[in-house]
Amino acid sequence: MKVARHPVTLKPITIAQYRFEFGPPYQGQIKLLRPEATCPACHEALLIRGEKVEADRMTFSHYPASATKPSVFCPIKAAGKHKYEVLCPVDEDPLRTRQLRESFFANWKLHWRRFAQYVGYADIGDFISMIKVADKSNVWRYRSLQEHEVIIVFMLTSDFKPVLGKGTEPLRKNWVRFWFESRATSFEDFWNLQTNHKVIIRTEYNVPVGKRGLKPDYLEQFKVLDMSHNYLANRREGDDHVPDYVERRMIQAFRNLLGISSVVTGSLSRSMPKL
Ligand SMILES: [Zn+2]
Structure with a gap:
């Protein structure tokens, strides 16, 4: 490092x-x-x-x-050998699962903005793929998962490659990967942490040309992010503003779902008791 x-x-x-x-x-x-x-x-x-x-x-x-x-145990040291995976939860409450998903779609603009802010130069295409992966792995079934924590799953299960952009300088030259601290080795562990321990670590790796893998030696920057803050309950003006092309891409990808979710009002975290 x-x-x-x-x-x-x-x-x-x-x-x-x-x-x-x-x-x-x-x-x-x-x-x-x-x-x-x-x-x-x-x-x-x-x-x-x-x-x-x-x-x-x-x-x-x-x-x-x-x-x-x-x-x-250290996820940074383990690097490529350690992955966070969504294990299909068994104690599902089907009503809650459906409400969580619908509420997520109703609030997708806030989630996208927050996600892009954490990742830095995120692509809406990546966000769409992650929602599709979330559907496949049934992430919505986690009982203790709160709506504002869904993007944590997106961040922890992906590596974000450098973004070149159109200019001579890359928009982001490094790879980005998120880790839990060592006390959490899985999502289950993380959801059960006390609020003051709900932090994730954003790391940047400067991988030399010709090399592969996010090895500890390439780790160049880190930032501790407090994920206990519920941005849905503390909305600010402009939080749901997204560029037109972003909205078009999302509607193309989830035409039916965005139609359904428009009847849901408010966020899940406000409409449902905390579990
Ligand atoms: Zn370590």
Whole structure:
């Protein structure tokens, strides 16, 4: 990782910033005691690999597991080996399932705007595909899923590739991936977390040309997002404003459903008690 949590403030800190603030690992032969930066997801202490050899190849790394310190689950460390999947929930309430889905469609503009804001330069085509995947995997059946949390499923089950745009500079040069902190390894875990623990981590990976996979070493930025805020219950003017082409694409994709959902008023989270 090119960035980690600051030992004290917990804010993102790069290796250069860390070394500027806490100094080099050694002074002559004497090892300096520096507070350790920590991992955004598992909060374990990290070492700086390559610090004594080549300055440009330094990375924050997890310590290898040892007999006295077994490895802690960390989604960033596991990278490609760990995926969040929607497991078809079994304790469905069919009425709630239907209401959640209809309410989501009634409020789709708010969901799209919030989703695009989190991802940064999202494509409406991706959003449409994700709703279709949500239908296929029956995500609406999760009893404890609140409407404003549906986009979390979209974000956590996808990787967002760089966006080139029409200019010379890309709109977003990095890959984006979202993770839960290590305390949640599945959606079930996350829905059951206390509100103050409902955070997700937005990470950006700068994958070198010719390389593949979102490896921890390519992680260049992270941001902690508080997902407990219910944007449906705290609407502001303009929250449901979307460009015409976005609306056209959605209507094309879900013509019948958007017709049905227009009779639903208000959001599910306001019309139904919290479960
Ligand atoms: Zn970690």
